Amino acid sequence: MILSGVNYVAYFYIMTKQLKEIFKVEEIRVYFGIILGAGTFIALNIRSLYGSLGEAFRHAFFPGGFHYHNLWICDYRL
Numbered sequence: 001m002i003l004s005g006v007n008y009v010a011y012f013y014i015m016t017k018q019l020k021e022i023f024k025v026e027e028i029r030v031y032f033g034i035i036l037g038a039g040t041f042i043a044l045n046i047r048s049l050y051g052s053l054g055e056a057f058r059h060a061f062f063p064g065g066f067h068y069h070n071l072w073i074c075d076y077r078l
Contacts, residue, residue, distance in 0.1 A: 002035060005031065006028060006031065007025065007027050007028060007031075009025055009027075009028075010022050010025065010028055039057070039060050039061045040057075040060075042060040043056045043057040043059075043060035043061070044056075046059060046060060
């Protein structure tokens with residue numbers, strides 16, 4: 001899901017093995033910064049719902065991209 005939002009320039013750099021050039025593209029840095037910032041913000045807000053900060057990070061980052069496969073990870077019986 002995240003890779004589908006990346007600019008095609010990143011794919012070009014990956015295919016030509018210029019991996020250092022990916023992080024020089026401002027759009028890619030901002031895109032991943034927003035994802036990391038939002039995920040961290042969500043994790044910090046929901047940490048009281050889960051036993052540890054690591055589990056809060058797992059629930060903050062993965063349900064969006066892996067919702068279907070996440071059904072066996074989460075305990076939906078409240």
